[in-house]
Amino acid sequence: MLLKLLFILCEGRLVEKMDFYEVVRTRRSIRSYKPDPIPDDVLNRVLDTARIAPSGSNRQPWRFIVVKDEGLKKRLVPACGNQGFIAEAPVVIVACGRDIGWNRGGYMGSMSMLVDVSIAFTHLILAARAEGLGTCWIGSFDNAKVKEVLGIPEEYNVVAITPLGYPASEEFREPGSRKPLSEIVSFNGFKQ
Numbered sequence: 298m299l300l301k302l303l304f305i306l307c308e309g310r311l312v313e314k315m316d317f318y319e320v321v322r323t324r325r326s327i328r329s330y331k332p333d334p335i336p337d338d339v340l341n342r343v344l345d346t347a348r349i350a351p352s353g354s355n356r357q358p359w360r361f362i363v364v365k366d367e368g369l370k371k372r373l374v375p376a377c378g379n380q381g382f383i384a385e386a387p388v389v390i391v392a393c394g395r396d397i398g399w400n401r402g403g404y405m406g407s408m409s410m411l412v413d414v415s416i417a418f419t420h421l422i423l424a425a426r427a428e429g430l431g432t433c434w435i436g437s438f439d440n441a442k443v444k445e446v447l448g449i450p451e452e453y454n455v456v457a458i459t460p461l462g463y464p465a466s467e468e469f470r471e472p473g474s475r476k477p478l479s480e481i482v483s484f485n486g487f488k489q
């Protein structure tokens with residue numbers, strides 16, 4: 298019988314490989330974290346999925362800041378609308394992007410890099426789920442304040458932030474309300 302859970306030996310640790318669709322289906326925003334540290338090999342695997350993400354013309358206009366320092370994590374909270382759970386996690390990841398000087402679609406202008414960074418961040422968030430790590434995409438932040446706390450240079454802007462850690466009180470489960478496919482998909486033209 299084909300085992301549902303496939304185990305591989307990875308860098309001396311037994312790692313559970315999850316089915317891709319199960320990863321996507323059971324990812325959810327986690328807003329409470331255990332303080333348990335994340336092993337370096339696990340963190341590196343998650344970060345590496347952002348590294349290999351696609352980007353327009355392969356320009357890779359991103360930088361990812363891994364924040365472990367307790368003082369810095371605490372300073373990020375007021376810069377993120379006082380969302381205190383961010384500092385509970387052992388790691389906070391801040392994704393930044395710089396203007397690629399490319400006006401995608403003829404209208405995106407300097408915002409074009411948001412597409413690239415968001416793709417990479419989605420890789421990272423799904424990889425985290427596959428590792429049993431919780432995330433919560435944080436879009437409510439003050440760009441200038443986060444840049445000041447982390448010394449991010451002028452030419453980069455913050456695109457997304459997530460706490461990263463093992464969930465405390467919440468379980469991974471299927472998402473709540475979502476629109477049905479019939480409402481969001483149409484074939485051969487836009488359906489009003």
Ligand SMILES: Cc1cc2nc3c(=O)[nH]c(=O)nc-3n(C[C@H](O)[C@H](O)[C@H](O)COP(=O)(O)O)c2cc1C
Pocket residue numbers: 324325326327328380433434435436437438472473
């Ligand atoms: C671009 C973006 C910004 C978000 N910003 C926040 C945020 O600042 N704080 C928060 O708690 N959740 C934030 N979320 C999480 C959403 O509220 C959440 O993804 C949505 O309600 C669906 O729930 P789920 O992630 O559990 O499936 C954000 C999600 C996205 C994609």
